[in-house]
Amino acid sequence: MAEQGRDAIFLDKPYIDPNPLPSSVPHVDELGVTSAPLKSASFFIGDYCKEVNEDFMLCKSETRDPAHCLAEGRKVTRCAADLIGKVRASCLKEFDAHWQCLENNNQYFRACRKEERPLNECVFTNFKLRKTIPGTPAGKEQIHEKKSPIFTTQQK
Amino acid sequence: MSNMAPHGFKQDMPPPGGYAAIRFQRNLPTRGFSGVVVFGTVLTVCGLGFYRLGQGNNEKRELKREVAWSRIHLVPLLLAERDRDEYRRSEAALAREKEIMKDVHGWEAGKSVYSTKRYTPSNVVVL
Numbered sequence: 001m002a003e004q005g006r007d008a009i010f011l012d013k014p015y016i017d018p019n020p021l022p023s024s025v026p027h028v029d030e031l032g033v034t035s036a037p038l039k040s041a042s043f044f045i046g047d048y049c050k051e052v053n054e055d056f057m058l059c060k061s062e063t064r065d066p067a068h069c070l071a072e073g074r075k076v077t078r079c080a081a082d083l084i085g086k087v088r089a090s091c092l093k094e095f096d097a098h099w100q101c102l103e104n105n106n107q108y109f110r111a112c113r114k115e116e117r118p119l120n121e122c123v124f125t126n127f128k129l130r131k132t133i134p135g136t137p138a139g140k141e142q143i144h145e146k147k148s149p150i151f152t153t154q155q156k
Numbered sequence: 157m158s159n160m161a162p163h164g165f166k167q168d169m170p171p172p173g174g175y176a177a178i179r180f181q182r183n184l185p186t187r188g189f190s191g192v193v194v195f196g197t198v199l200t201v202c203g204l205g206f207y208r209l210g211q212g213n214n215e216k217r218e219l220k221r222e223v224a225w226s227r228i229h230l231v232p233l234l235l236a237e238r239d240r241d242e243y244r245r246s247e248a249a250l251a252r253e254k255e256i257m258k259d260v261h262g263w264e265a266g267k268s269v270y271s272t273k274r275y276t277p278s279n280v281v282v283l
Contacts, residue, residue, distance in 0.1 A: 015281065019248035021240065030237055038233075039226055046229025053232040065275035066239035066246070073236030080233045109226070110219055133222050143218035150212045151219060 028074045031081055039107055040099040041084060043131040044123055049079035091122035109144065111153045116144060246278065 021027070031038075038045075046053070052075040059069040087095050098115040105111035123129050136142050143149070150156055189197075254265040270276045 017245045017248055019244065019251075021244045022247050025240075025243070028240075030240075031233065038230055042226040042229045045233065046225070049232075053229070056232045056236060060235065063275050064277075066242040068275075069236075069239060070243060073232075073239050076232045076236040109222055133218070133225050135221055135225075136218065143215065143222055146215075150208070150215050155212070 025070055026074065028077050029081065031077060031084070033084060036103040036107060037084070037095070037099040039109075040095065040102055040119070041087060043133075044087065044127075044129045045080050045083055047129045047132070048083045048127070049076065052076050052079050086127060087123060090126040091119060094119040094122045105153065108153075110149065110151050113144060113149070113152070120144070242277075249278065 052072070056069055056072040056076045059072045062068065094115070098112055098119045101112035101115045102108070109116070120131050131142075131144060133142050133144070141147075148156075188194075250266045257263045257265055268276050
């Protein structure tokens with residue numbers, strides 16, 4: 001597994017274990033969202049689920065045992081699913097446009113500013129969630145708000 | 157003769173009003189821009205280019221940090237999902253081990269090969 005520096009991928013046999021989670025562990029629906037929508041919503045997830053995410057990561061820093069933080073992990077997944085559902089309910093058009101742009105542009109944020117701005121605006125008006133990138137130099141506008149960036153789909 | 161020197165020869169002198177100036181200067185037409193203009197233009201273009209390069213480098217750094225933070229925000233989510241999967245598999249493996257080794261006296265199912273309280277993930281994957 002990853003602990004040995006490689007993923008559990010075997011060419012001759014798929015790594016499938018059909019056994020379900022023990023019934024002692026409450027059920028939570030897995031997110032089932034692919035990478036582009038996740039990347040599109042990542043900053044909103046980070047904003048909306050800050051508390052539970054930090055709680056989970058603090059728990060993980062105590063021990064790496066996967067059994068240790070299952071409760072916190074469920075909260076994290078429920079929170080993210082909640083947010084994705086909310087965004088899809090209110091900003092479906094903008095969200096779809098943005099993640100499909102990411103999908104078609106090698107998942108470069110810089111290629112999809114045109115689609116990103118309406119999404120950010122919609123999410124902000126509906127849920128007061130703002131995309132902020134930590135560590136932006138003081139007094140500088142954030143890179144996703146830059147009016148005429150040098151790098152878009154091509155270098156200008 | 158009146159201009160004869162007293163000692164009997166004639167002193168060679170420049171013509172009256174002096175010789176005409178010798179034309180040693182090249183008379184080529186001036187072509188192109190002056191050196192100041194050329195150097196100035198080159199320096200300006202280079203300066204603007206380096207400035208733009210600096211701006212681009214700053215922007216690249218920002219773009220990288222944007223991607224990094226986007227990933228950081230997703231880490232708990234992905235880790236939680238993976239933990240559940242790993243827990244499910246390890247529990248199933250433990251149950252299998254218990255079932256297989258139930259007749260072996262003194263066998264402790266799920267015992268780590270390491271003598272430590274720290275979590276040590278299994279190094280063996282049973283397919």
